[in-house]
Amino acid sequence: MTVYYATSSPNRSGLQSKIHVYLLTGTSPPNFSFANYPPTGTLTGTSTYPPSPSLTTYPPVHSLVLLPAHLLPRSHVQVLMPKFEPDRFLKAIQDYKITQAPVVPPIIVFLTKHPMVEQYDLSSLRSILSGAAPLDAHLQAAVAERLRCACRQGYGMTELSPIVSFSPRDPDAIVLGSCGKLAANTTVKIVDSLTREALPVGSEGELCVKGPQVMQGYLNRPDATAESIDADGFLITGDLARIDETGTLFIGDRVKELIKVKGFQVAPAELEGLLLKHTDVADVCVIGVPDERHGQLPCAYVVPRNEAHLDAEILLDFLKPHVAEFKLPQTFRFVDSVPKSASGKLLRRAIAELEAKRGSEAEGIKQE
CATH class of the missing domain: 3.30.300.30 (ANL, C-terminal domain)
Structure with missing residues (x-):
């Protein structure tokens, strides 16, 4: 499977991955809990899962839009927006009774602070899913309190098919400011971005990831692939991170930013x-x-x-x-x-x- 996506880097225009990795990342509950599902249901044929509408503001070039595809056989409704527009976003939640919405931190800021939010009925929301950039713990708590729903974070990238970690389903188990626990079969290491030496637990450094979700390589760009994946099979993400003693992942800024x-x-x-x-x-x-x-x-x-x-x-x-x-x-x-x-x-x-x-x-x- 070849994935093309929008990027500012000339080295990252097309990459090769295995289609089953996207399916596994999306459907395996230990790996990626995209929604709060009841314990019974079927994946094929008629579904016993109740409709659970989700609102997606990510553009089609974003890898995260691939993950909800596995939910369609479960009668899961996807409402897609070509771009984020505040009033239309809020109206869609109200009119379609949206239960979950994957967004980026600036939208969390809007939901936390803008008075327009009070004009709409957002009571159907059960979960806000934040990704693509670090979300401050204060904002994560504030949006959850204002909307009376869970706010969860995840971390990933297209080269990682795209999930590495995600907050747990249980709102009481969410560690504010973190991206949750690692997906199954995923190994990470934190390294010094200059020396490439591994750092001890709790130290902040550059995040490297190894697991079945790591891409096979950039299409027709062996040099770019070699620069991005080390000799041990770890993808060098370019993101600052630390991981604590409990295995909880905290993401910082891009190294280059x-x-x-x-x-x-x-x-x-x-x-x-x-x-x-x-x-x-x-x-x-x-x-x-x-x-x-x-x-x-x-x-x-x-x-x-x-x-x-x-x-x-x-x-x-x-x-x-x-x-x-x-x-x-x-x-x-x-x-x-x-x-x-x-x-x-x-x-x-x-x-x-x-x-x-x-x-x-x-x-x-x-x-x-």
Whole structure:
């Protein structure tokens, strides 16, 4: 099976995997609990599973849309949206009595903070499934409380067919801020991204994954395949992660998205999660901008909530008790919105290009 998907990397336009891996990842309960099903039912012929509508905002080029295919024989209804539109998304949940919705963290932010949410009946929702980027524990708890449903996280990528881990079905067993437990037959290691040496349990480093879901390779690109899969068969994901003593996986930023400040690493997701805790921040995206003295400096694009008055001083005072000084943003841009993909994912590259045009390499705290 050859999978083509949208990507900004020239090395990742087409990959080869085995079709049975997608079926196993989707249908095996220990591997991937996409929905809360009753204990009885059939996979073929007539189904005893009650309809359980799911709303999908991921575009067709996203590998996650392949997984719900195994649910169709179970009379499972899939409602597809070509792109995320807030009012249509909420109306679809209300009208189709959606029980679960896989989304990205920026949509979690919307569901947590936007007043529009109160205008719709979302009581049918049993589970929100977050993926594609790290979700802060505070936001995960906040959306679950507001919508009165479970909020679960998973981790995967197209090269991994695409699931590595997922939160348990039991809401009481969910570890906030984590991507849950590993799928069956999956092995991971955390390595130093420079030396490639394995790190001890609890350390943060680059995640490498081995298991039946690992792709066979990139189509007609043996060099790219060799760079991505090590000699022991582990796929090098490019994501920062740590795994604790219980086997729970916590995902950080992409290695290439880390902001390098005087040799120190700053994770955009960490700053975004903290800023979103401020009651007057509706949305935010943090990027690194070039700086002659420091290499890079954090820059925060902030969307104020309900035209609230915000300035750099207010947000810096809010951040200072929680992060080291070198992590503090040196530029704040106050904007009406931040660019996102059709599925709602932050488009950091578009923001970086916009910032480059502004020419913001000057020293000192700036706001606009």
